[in-house]
Amino acid sequence: MNGTIVELTFRQLLSQRRNIALVLAALGPVLIAVTYRLGADTDFDLSQAGQPYSHHQRFVAEALLSDIVLATLLPLVALIVGTAVLGSEIEDGTAVYLLSKPIPRWKVVLSKLVVAWAVTAGFIAIVTLAAGYIPLVGQPTEVTLRGVTYSFGNGYALPVGFAVAGIAGALVYTALFICLSIVTSRAFVTGLIYVFIWEGVVTRLFSGTRVLSVRQYTFSLAEWLSNAAPEVFNARLGVTTAILMTVVVTGMAFWFAVRRLERFEIGEAT
Amino acid sequence: MTTETTTAAPPVSAARSTATITFEHVSKWYGNVVAVNDISFELGPGITGLLGPNGAGKSTILHMLSGFLQPSAGEIRVLGQPAWRNPEMYRQVGLVPEREAVYPFLTGWQFVLQSAKLHGLPDPEAAARRAIRLVDLEGAQDRPTGGYSKGMKQRVKIAAALVHQPRVLLLDEPFNGADPRQRLHLMEMLRRMAAEGHTIVFSSHILEEVERLAENVLVIVAGRLAASGDFHEIRRLMTDRPHTFTVRSSDDRRLAMALVSDASVYGVELEDSHLTVKTSDFAAFTVALARIARDANVSLYEVLPTDESLESVFSYLVNR
Numbered sequence: 130m131n132g133t134i135v136e137l138t139f140r141q142l143l144s145q146r147r148n149i150a151l152v153l154a155a156l157g158p159v160l161i162a163v164t165y166r167l168g169a170d171t172d173f174d175l176s177q178a179g180q181p182y183s184h185h186q187r188f189v190a191e192a193l194l195s196d197i198v199l200a201t202l203l204p205l206v207a208l209i210v211g212t213a214v215l216g217s218e219i220e221d222g223t224a225v226y227l228l229s230k231p232i233p234r235w236k237v238v239l240s241k242l243v244v245a246w247a248v249t250a251g252f253i254a255i256v257t258l259a260a261g262y263i264p265l266v267g268q269p270t271e272v273t274l275r276g277v278t279y280s281f282g283n284g285y286a287l288p289v290g291f292a293v294a295g296i297a298g299a300l301v302y303t304a305l306f307i308c309l310s311i312v313t314s315r316a317f318v319t320g321l322i323y324v325f326i327w328e329g330v331v332t333r334l335f336s337g338t339r340v341l342s343v344r345q346y347t348f349s350l351a352e353w354l355s356n357a358a359p360e361v362f363n364a365r366l367g368v369t370t371a372i373l374m375t376v377v378v379t380g381m382a383f384w385f386a387v388r389r390l391e392r393f394e395i396g397e398a399t
Numbered sequence: 400m401t402t403e404t405t406t407a408a409p410p411v412s413a414a415r416s417t418a419t420i421t422f423e424h425v426s427k428w429y430g431n432v433v434a435v436n437d438i439s440f441e442l443g444p445g446i447t448g449l450l451g452p453n454g455a456g457k458s459t460i461l462h463m464l465s466g467f468l469q470p471s472a473g474e475i476r477v478l479g480q481p482a483w484r485n486p487e488m489y490r491q492v493g494l495v496p497e498r499e500a501v502y503p504f505l506t507g508w509q510f511v512l513q514s515a516k517l518h519g520l521p522d523p524e525a526a527a528r529r530a531i532r533l534v535d536l537e538g539a540q541d542r543p544t545g546g547y548s549k550g551m552k553q554r555v556k557i558a559a560a561l562v563h564q565p566r567v568l569l570l571d572e573p574f575n576g577a578d579p580r581q582r583l584h585l586m587e588m589l590r591r592m593a594a595e596g597h598t599i600v601f602s603s604h605i606l607e608e609v610e611r612l613a614e615n616v617l618v619i620v621a622g623r624l625a626a627s628g629d630f631h632e633i634r635r636l637m638t639d640r641p642h643t644f645t646v647r648s649s650d651d652r653r654l655a656m657a658l659v660s661d662a663s664v665y666g667v668e669l670e671d672s673h674l675t676v677k678t679s680d681f682a683a684f685t686v687a688l689a690r691i692a693r694d695a696n697v698s699l700y701e702v703l704p705t706d707e708s709l710e711s712v713f714s715y716l717v718n719r
Binding site: 131134136137144223225228230232233234392394395 | 466468484486490500504559
């Protein structure tokens with residue numbers, strides 16, 4: 130890793146107007162959580178395993194953290210940040226100043242990846258924890274169902290599990306999108322197609338394609354880390370596969386990005 | 400000195416024992432489009448100008464030289480090392496790209512300093528100070544580069560490329576946007592560097608820039624090396640060719656009669672509103688014209704060379 134590149138990339142990201150859009154996007158899930166908290170009644174049920182769960186937990190996991198934060202916000206933020214850290218330099222021609230230095234290309238990609246990951250992961254972790262806790266804090270932890278009184282957890286493990294899964298997902302997404310930004314000048318559009326067509330439609334229709342969906346890896350990790358009951362949240366990919374694919378996809382995206390950057394031609398983007 | 404005009408791949412020019420840059424039968428093509436066609440040359444310390452009209456292939460040659468384009472065929476070596484896929488080469492090579500873009504959020508000082516740091520220099524601050532002084536940018540070094548003029552951006556780019564005191568400096572259209580004073584200053588600086596033994600290669604489509612700076616010149620036309628060698632010899636070839644002028648005067652007929660008796664003129668056509676004059680000696684004709692007009696008591700309203708575009712000059716060289 131190269132400290133100068135890391136510093137330069139952070140400054141580059143901070144100087145961009147799109148940060149305002151990111152902050153506004155972050156407010157979305159938090160506002161939804163506040164609105165839900167103000168309007169929803171407490172409601173409980175028993176899981177198939179005979180464990181009680183609150184519908185608050187289900188809302189937090191199913192709707193708020195998975196559908197809105199992990200499935201929508203995470204890939205969008207990763208796409209914006211991942212394609213900006215190197216892609217914008219390639220696009221405007223400033224990448225030449227970076228690449229005409231005696232620095233191995235893997236160090237360039239690693240430095241960019243670290244910044245993109247840190248920014249995306251930090252952003253997602255804060256939003257996940259904030260939006261996840263708001264509906265759960267202060268909710269009853271004891272409930273009587275069919276004459277039996279149950280004590281159960283407050284569900285705080287949910288936001289933490291989803292936040293950690295989001296951090297892992299941020300690594301895969303940013304590695305993929307950095308790679309994409311080196312490969313094509315239309316990285317943003319290609320990324321959007323991947324997120325909304327491939328992950329949003331194709332992997333829902335054809336179960337075999339889930340193994341190629343970062344969203345599914347993140348969901349699987351979230352389920353595993355938060356130890357959620359199936360009624361609260363149910364991922365559709367095994368955790369072993371998810372961990373393996375997280376490592377494999379990140380590694381391959383990194384390797385391919387380095388390889389492409391080693392063969393970077395100025396005429397490709399200028 | 401070697402001067403040659405070529406229609407096929409020229410041989411490597413007389414080898415210099417101090418060659419720092421070697422192009423051997425280098426071609427670059429994109430699909431069916433040939434951008435650079437079988438070019439060979441060797442360059443040593445000093446200033447070399449890459450001259451040619453826009454789209455001739457100058458930038459492609461500089462990009463290949465700086466390791467940012469892979470040649471489709473042939474071999475390029477800079478200081479004995481391959482240029483392609485060799486970041487280590489940049490320890491000895493500085494590049495000033497043509498594009499104006501710099502990091503707009505960095506000040507001039509920060510831009511040059513980060514270049515020094517990326518080169519891993521032991522004292523980056525001292526190196527940045529020296530480079531900024533060289534390009535005379537100390538007064539504006541604390542302003543964000545986003546607010547720089549075109550000429551200032553050019554100078555800060557040159558400072559960043561010079562910060563590690565490279566043995567080879569490559570500049571793509573370096574005088575674009577520079578005002579006459581900055582231009583003179585940059586030229587003086589490059590001459591000093593050349594005298595210290597640096598190899599400097601710059602591209603330009605402006606003949607006068609190359610004339611004022613380069614001792615050695617490579618004329619590129621349509622991806623081919625049209626001529627190489629001493630600038631003055633090539634300049635002579637460019638000027639000692641048939642020229643055509645359009646002349647408008649107070650009495651075209653009388654001026655035509657006076658002109659045909661001059662040795663530098665070999666043809667005059669009297670047309671509706673002007674004369675078309677053909678000359679084989681550009682310098683003699685331009686000196687004689689005013690004298691002839693004065694002696695014939697004719698006022699000159701307009702004298703226009705009709706074929707002075709670089710494209711036509713270069714085409715003449717290629718077809719010669």
